[in-house]
Amino acid sequence: MTTIILLVISNIFMTFAWYGHLKYKNTPLMLAILVSWLIAFAEYCFQVPANRIGYGTFTAAQLKTIQEIITLVVFCIFSVLYLKEEIRWNYLGFFDRKIRLER
DSSP: OHHHHHHHHHHHHHHHHHHGGGGOTTSOHHHHHHHHHHHHHHHHHHHHHHHHHHBTTBOHHHHHHHHHHHHHHHHHHHHHHTSOOOOOHHHHHHHHHHHHHHO
16 A cells, blocks of 8 residues: 555656646746756655565556556546646547557
């Protein structure tokens, strides 16, 4: 359970590092990059221990799969609550088509 909790926290930081600046389009790009890097450092402080603790209980592939699922859930919540965007059912169709095309 520790691994999952750390991965959730890590992904919250990651999502803000990658997408949080989108609400502040008037902020200079270099400042957005610097702040994003600082947030990403915090993300790594949770991600690396999560993988270290979880590896052995989970395989690397399982850890990555868990991380990707958490990322999608966290991003959906983030985009609705922070960016005020709506999630539409056809977004799921996009993922389904993308997966089929990659095979």
